Amino acid sequence: GAGVSQSPSNKVTEKGKDVELRCDPISGHTALYWYRQSLGQGLEFLIYFQGNSAPDKSGLPSDRFSAERTGGSVSTLTIQRTQQEDSAVYLCASSLGQVRNTGELFFGEGSRLTVL
């Protein structure tokens, strides 16, 4: 596709349920990032994938959060046993690989998660 695609765009769930958020990066981009955007907290780094290297999971706030990237392309962010404080916009971004990486991130429109 032309840009980074995220789904769903909006998700309302009940506390305690699991949710999955999907990201389709730009074709050919080997780096993929997940961020959480909330009022007052700005853009919080969650996890970073680069090619076949082990992901940098240092930003995941708890073990309820996990992410996968299958085949070096599509990524899924999973939040188990959601809590109200998980409500936020989850942004995915991709960029070119390390060799040609200009550092520019291309963002999706985000998935807005509301936990009731």
Place this chain on the structure above:
Amino acid sequence: AQRVTQPEKLLSVFKGAPVELKCNYSYSGSPELFWYVQYSRQRLQLLLRHISRESIKGFTADLNKGETSFHLKKPFAQEEDSAMYYCALRGRDDKIIFGKGTRLHILP
């Protein structure tokens, strides 16, 4: 540890007045610094990066290693500059972290 600090949550400036959005960073090494912008109902997008030393939409930013700052400046604000601005840092490991952002509001 990598850290990006944007001290102002909200900055209100009259149209035609100068703008300065502050950004300070903490990093042991030579980072790459960026400014990203999010206009209303649009995706977050790159505004400029320090290695390019470019001016985009009249904005410039100079990396000051002594003060560990990368402030964003524009001499004359325009109404279309109203947006959310994020300063970002990329370290050796290519992890990119952002500050909490500053909302710029241009007053008519």
